[in-house]
Amino acid sequence: xxxxxxxxxxxxxxxxxxxxxxxxxxxxxxxxxxxxxxxxxxxxxxxxxxxxxxxxxxxxxxxxxxxxxxxxxxxxxxxxxxxxxxxxxxxxxxxxxxxxxxxxxxxxxxxxxxxxxxxxxxxxxxxxxxxxxxxxxxxxxxxxxxxxxxxxxxxxxxxxxxxxxxxxxxxxxxxxxxxxxxxxxxxxxxxxxxxxxxxxxxxxxxxxxxxxxxxxxxxxxxxxxxxxxxxxxxxxxxxxxxxxxxxxxxxxxxxxxxxxxxxxxxxxxxxxxxxxxxxxxxxxxxxxxxxxxxxxxxxxxxxxxxxxxxxxxxxxxxxxxxxxxxxxxxxxxxxxxxxxxxxxxxxxxxxxxxxxxxxxxxxxxxxxxxxxxxxxxxxxxxxxxxxxxxxxxxxxxxxxxxxxxxxxxxxxxxxxxxxxxxxxxxxxxxxxxxxxxxxxxxxxxxxxxxxxxxxxxxxxxxxxxxxxxxxxxxxxxxxxxxxxxxxxxxxxxxxxxxxxxxxxxxxxxxxxxxxx
Amino acid sequence: xxxxxxxxxxxxxxxxxxxxxxxxxxxxxxxxxxxxxxxxxxxxxxxxxxxxxxxxxxxxxxxxxxxxxxxxxxxxxxxxxxxxxxxxxxxxxxxxxxxxxxxxxxxxxxxxxxxxxxxxxxxxxxxxxxxxxxxxxxxxxxxxxxxxxxxxxxxxxxxxxxxxxxxxxxxxxxxxxxxxxxxxxxxxxxxxxxxxxxxxxxxxxxxxxxxxxxxxxxxxxxxxxxxxxxxxxxxxxxxxxxxxxxxxxxxxxxxxxxxxxxxxxxxxxxxxxxxxxxxxxxxxxxxxxxxxxxxxxxxxxxxxxxxxxxxxxxxxxxxxxxxxxxxxxxxxxxxxxxxxxxxxxxxxxxxxxx
Numbered sequence: 001x002x003x004x005x006x007x008x009x010x011x012x013x014x015x016x017x018x019x020x021x022x023x024x025x026x027x028x029x030x031x032x033x034x035x036x037x038x039x040x041x042x043x044x045x046x047x048x049x050x051x052x053x054x055x056x057x058x059x060x061x062x063x064x065x066x067x068x069x070x071x072x073x074x075x076x077x078x079x080x081x082x083x084x085x086x087x088x089x090x091x092x093x094x095x096x097x098x099x100x101x102x103x104x105x106x107x108x109x110x111x112x113x114x115x116x117x118x119x120x121x122x123x124x125x126x127x128x129x130x131x132x133x134x135x136x137x138x139x140x141x142x143x144x145x146x147x148x149x150x151x152x153x154x155x156x157x158x159x160x161x162x163x164x165x166x167x168x169x170x171x172x173x174x175x176x177x178x179x180x181x182x183x184x185x186x187x188x189x190x191x192x193x194x195x196x197x198x199x200x201x202x203x204x205x206x207x208x209x210x211x212x213x214x215x216x217x218x219x220x221x222x223x224x225x226x227x228x229x230x231x232x233x234x235x236x237x238x239x240x241x242x243x244x245x246x247x248x249x250x251x252x253x254x255x256x257x258x259x260x261x262x263x264x265x266x267x268x269x270x271x272x273x274x275x276x277x278x279x280x281x282x283x284x285x286x287x288x289x290x291x292x293x294x295x296x297x298x299x300x301x302x303x304x305x306x307x308x309x310x311x312x313x314x315x316x317x318x319x320x321x322x323x324x325x326x327x328x329x330x331x332x333x334x335x336x337x338x339x340x341x342x343x344x345x346x347x348x349x350x351x352x353x354x355x356x357x358x359x360x361x362x363x364x365x366x367x368x369x370x371x372x373x374x375x376x377x378x379x380x381x382x383x384x385x386x387x388x389x390x391x392x393x394x395x396x397x398x399x400x401x402x403x404x405x406x407x408x409x410x411x412x413x414x415x416x417x418x419x420x421x422x423x424x425x426x427x428x429x430x431x432x433x434x435x436x437x438x439x440x441x442x443x444x445x446x447x448x449x450x451x452x453x454x455x456x457x458x459x460x461x462x463x464x465x466x467x468x469x470x471x472x473x474x475x476x477x478x479x480x481x482x483x484x485x486x487x488x489x490x491x492x493x494x495x496x497x498x499x500x501x502x503x504x505x506x507x508x509x510x511x512x513x514x515x516x
Numbered sequence: 517x518x519x520x521x522x523x524x525x526x527x528x529x530x531x532x533x534x535x536x537x538x539x540x541x542x543x544x545x546x547x548x549x550x551x552x553x554x555x556x557x558x559x560x561x562x563x564x565x566x567x568x569x570x571x572x573x574x575x576x577x578x579x580x581x582x583x584x585x586x587x588x589x590x591x592x593x594x595x596x597x598x599x600x601x602x603x604x605x606x607x608x609x610x611x612x613x614x615x616x617x618x619x620x621x622x623x624x625x626x627x628x629x630x631x632x633x634x635x636x637x638x639x640x641x642x643x644x645x646x647x648x649x650x651x652x653x654x655x656x657x658x659x660x661x662x663x664x665x666x667x668x669x670x671x672x673x674x675x676x677x678x679x680x681x682x683x684x685x686x687x688x689x690x691x692x693x694x695x696x697x698x699x700x701x702x703x704x705x706x707x708x709x710x711x712x713x714x715x716x717x718x719x720x721x722x723x724x725x726x727x728x729x730x731x732x733x734x735x736x737x738x739x740x741x742x743x744x745x746x747x748x749x750x751x752x753x754x755x756x757x758x759x760x761x762x763x764x765x766x767x768x769x770x771x772x773x774x775x776x777x778x779x780x781x782x783x784x785x786x787x788x789x790x791x792x793x794x795x796x797x798x799x800x801x802x803x804x805x806x807x808x809x810x811x812x813x814x815x816x817x818x819x820x821x822x823x824x825x826x827x828x829x830x831x832x833x834x835x836x837x838x839x840x841x842x843x844x845x846x847x848x849x850x851x852x853x854x855x856x857x858x859x860x861x862x863x864x865x866x867x868x869x870x
Binding site: 316318337338339341342348350352355356357358359360361362366369370371373374379382383384386 | 732733734735737738740741744745747748749750751752753754755
C-alpha cells in the first residue's frame with residue numbers, strides 16, 4: 001500500500017515530515033503564522049502552547065482537516081497536498097483525538113476495523129484479530145481484543161485509539177491531550193507504551209496544553225507555540241519546566257498556588273446519605289455524606305465518571321436525589337428548584353462549558369444575563385433592562401479579562417479559556433455563599449488555569465464554601481482544605497489536607513480502600 | 517473542480533433578501549414551463565399575476581384579507597419555534613378558534629357589537645390556545661413529541677368542525693354543509709368601504725408586539741434561551757414546562773384569532789372547509805421570514821399576493837384547474853431549499869493531480 005511505499009525503509013533519526021511556512025487565517029484571527037515544524041522518525045515531539053496558540057489548527061492541517069492558506073508540507077522530502085484526512089491517513093499520519101471516538105457497545109476489534117478501507121462489506125474478524133494481535137505483540141500492548149469497549153478503563157480506551165491508528169498504517173501519530181482523562185497510574189502506563197512505540201520507526205507528536213511535567217518526562221524535542229508563531233524548538237533535556245512555561249505564556253508563572261489558611265466558619269452545606277441515578281438509570285451516587293464550612297475548599301478527587309457530575313447536579317437541583325438530604329445554611333433544599341438555589345446563593349460552574357454553561361448563539365451580554373434575568377434589579381414589569389445588563393457585562397468582561405471583540409460577540413466564537421472566564425465572572429457576580437466548581441481548569445492553558453485557581457482562593461477568603469471537583473490530583477491537593485477521593489459513587493475517605501498526599505489519594509481514586 | 521460546503525458564521529439582512537429574490541426568480545423561471553406549455557408568454561403571465569393581486573381593488577382587498585389569516589398563522593408557528601417547539605398544528609388551532617368564536621356568537625346572539633366581538637375574540641383565543649396548550653404541557657412535562665401531537669390534533673379539530681356543521685347542531689336551516697350566519701353584532705367591522713375586516717390592524721399590531729416581546733421581555737429571553745440550548749436554559753433555572761406551555765398557548769391563541777377573523781369577518785359563518793391548508797402555509801412563511809415577526813408581515817403579504825394572483829390567473833387566462841397548486845408547490849419548495857444558502861456557502865475548489 002501507499003503507506004509503505006512512502007515510508008518504507010525509514011531510519012531512526014531521519015526527518016519524515018516537514019511543514020514549511022504554514023499560515024492559516026480565520027476571520028479575525030491569524031491562527032498559524034509561518035510555522036516551520038519538522039519531525040524525525042523515532043522521536044516524541046511535543047507541541048506545547050496555550051489555548052488559542054494555534055496547536056490544534058496546526059495539527060488539523062497536518063491531518064488534512066484544514067488546508068493551509070500558505071505553506072507546504074513535505075513527507076520524506078516530497079511535497080504533498082492533503083485534500084482530506086484520507087490523504088493524510090494514506091501517507092501514514094494518524095490522529096488520536098482527545099474526545100474518544102469509540103463505540104462503547106462494540107468490541108475492541110470491531111472498533112479498530114470500523115471504517116478501515118479493507119473492512120469491506122463482509123467482515124473478516126478472524127483475520128483482523130490475527131493482524132491486530134501481531135501489532136500488539138510488536139509494540140507490547142496488552143489488550144483483550146474481544147472485550148466490549150465500555151468495559152475498558154480509560155487508559156486502555158486510549159490505547160485502543162492508538163491501535164486503531166496503527167492498524168490503519170500510521171507511522172506518524174498525533175495525540176491530542178493524551179492523558180487528560182487518565183489516572184496517574186494509567187498515565188504512567190500510557191507513557192511507557194508511547195516510549196516503546198517511539199523506539200521503533202514511529203514518530204509521535206503529542207500536543208499538550210498544561211501538563212508540563214509530562215512533556216519533560218517523555219518527549220525528545222519540544223516545539224512551543226505562542227499566538228500562532230513558533231517561539232522555540234529545542235531538545236527537551238536542555239530545558240526546564242519554568243523556562244518552558246515562560247516561553248509558552250510569555251511571562252513568569254508560579255506553579256504553586258499558595259495555600260491560604262482561612263479561619264473556617266460554620267457549616268454552610270450539609271449532605272447526608274445522598275444518592276442519585278446516572279442518565280443510564282444506574283446508581284451513580286451511593287449515599288455520600290459530608291459538610292462544607294465557610295471558607296473551606298472541599299476537593300473531590302477522582303477520574304470522571306465516578307459520580308462527580310451527578311453529585312454536582314444533585315446539589316444544583318439539575319438532577320433528582322433518590323435518597324438522602326441536602327441542607328444549605330440550615331434549610332432543607334433537597335427538593336428546591338434550580339432557580340431557588342441560584343437565588344439563595346448557590347453558584348455552579350459546570351464542567352460542560354459549551355453545552356450547559358453558555359449558550360453559543362447568545363451574545364456575551366445575553367450569556368451574562370443567564371444569572372441576572374430573574375433578579376428584580378434587572379427587569380421592570382417583565383421587561384429586561386438591557387442597558388443595565390450590558391453595563392454589568394462590560395464590567396465583568398473587563399474585570400475577568402475575557403478576550404472578545406465586544407460584548408455583542410456570540411459566545412460560540414470564544415475559546416475555551418475565555419468561555420470559562422465568562423462563566424466564572426457571571427457566577428461570581430452573584431456573590432455565592434456556596435460555589436460548586438466542576439472541572440474548573442480542565443483543558444485550560446497555564447495562564448487561564450492560574451487565573452481560575454486564584455479566583456477560587458480569593459472567594460475562599462471571602463468565606464464562600466467551595467466544592468471543587470477535579471481530575472487533576474495536583475490541583476485538588478494544592479487548593480483543598482479537605483480532600484475526598486471518589487470511586488464509583490462513594491467517597492473512599494475524607495481527609496484533611498495535612499493527611500492527604502499524592503500516593504494515598506491517587507490509590508484511593510483507583511478504588512483501593514486504605515486501612516486506617 | 518470540486519464542491520465544498522462551509523458553514524456561514526453571519527448572515528446579513530441584505531444577503532437574506534438576496535437569497536429571497538433569487539429564490540423568487542428561480543421559482544418564476546421553473547413555473548414558466550407551465551405557462552409555455554399552455555401557450556402563454558411567461559412575462560405576460562407574471563405581469564397578469566402581479567396586476568390581479570396588487571393592482572386591482574378587488575384583488576388587493578382579498579390579499580389583505582388573507583394576509584391577516586396567514587400572518588397570524590405564521591406567528592403561531594414562529595413563537596413556539598423560538599423555544600425550539602415545532603407547532604405543526606396551527607391548522608387545527610385555527611379550526612378551534614373558528615368554532616370558539618362561532619359558538620360564543622350563537623350562545624349570546626343578543627349582545628351589542630361592542631361586547632360580543634371581544635367575547636368572541638376571547639372564545640377564539642381560549643379554544644385555540646387550550647387546544648395547543650395540551651400539547652405544550654405534554655411536551656414540557658414528559659417530553660411527548662409535539663410534531664406528532666399537533667399534527668394529529670389537526671384531524672380532530674377539522675372533524676369537530678365537520679360534525680358541527682354537516683348535519684350537525686349548527687347546520688343552517690337550508691341544510692347546506694355550513695353553519696347558520698353569525699348574528700350581525702358578531703361580524704367584524706370593515707375598514708371604510710373596502711370590504712376588508714379591520715382585524716388586519718390587530719394582526720400587524722401583534723406582530724410588532726411579539727417582535728419586541730421576544731427581544732426585550734424577560735419571558736422572551738427565557739423562550740429564546742430554551743430554543744438555542746435547552747440544557748443551558750435549564751442550568752440558568754428556566755422552567756421548560758413553563759416556556760413550552762406559554763409558547764404553545766400564544767401560538768394556539770393566535771391561530772384561534774385567525775379562525776375568528778375568517779369565520780366572523782370573511783365568511784360570516786363556520787364551514788367545514790374554512791381553511792385552505794393555511795395552517796401549513798404558516799410553517800413555510802415562518803421559515804422564509806427567518807422566524808422574525810416583523811419580516812413575517814412582509815413575507816405573508818407578498819407570498820399571499822403571489823398565491824392569490826396564481827389562483828386568479830387560472831381563471832382569467834383560462835388555464836387548467838390545479839395550476840395554482842403547482843405554482844404554490846414550486847414556490848414553497850424553492851423557498852425552503854433557499855434556506856440552505858443562509859446556513860452554508862458553497863466553495864469551488866480546484867483539484868490538482870499530484
